[in-house]
Amino acid sequence: MAIASLLISGTAVSAAQTFVLGGWNNVYADRFNPSISQSTGHDNAKINKWHSSWVKVGSRRGDSGNASANQISYAKVVGAWNGNLSGWYQAW
Secondary structure, three states, rough: OEEEEEEEEOOOEEEEEEEEEOEEEEEEEOOOOOOOOOOOEEEEEEEEEOOEEEEEEOOOEEEEOEOOOOOEEEEEEEEEEOEEEEEEEOOO
């Protein structure tokens, strides 16, 4: 798993990429200046089976639609600037 953080003119970006059997999963957040008080969380996955992904920032959750094998699923949610970030995929 690779984890990176970067601060670009008031925006903090954190990201983690995980390689899994049959593909990969990325989860990352754009954390804007605290005066704006929001963060956008993303989870993208590409797996060799039908799948979908989800992302959570604090108590808010976003889900992608279903993606076919080897297509990318995109989940996105806007939450609190300091909310905990998590996300993953489910395959079938």
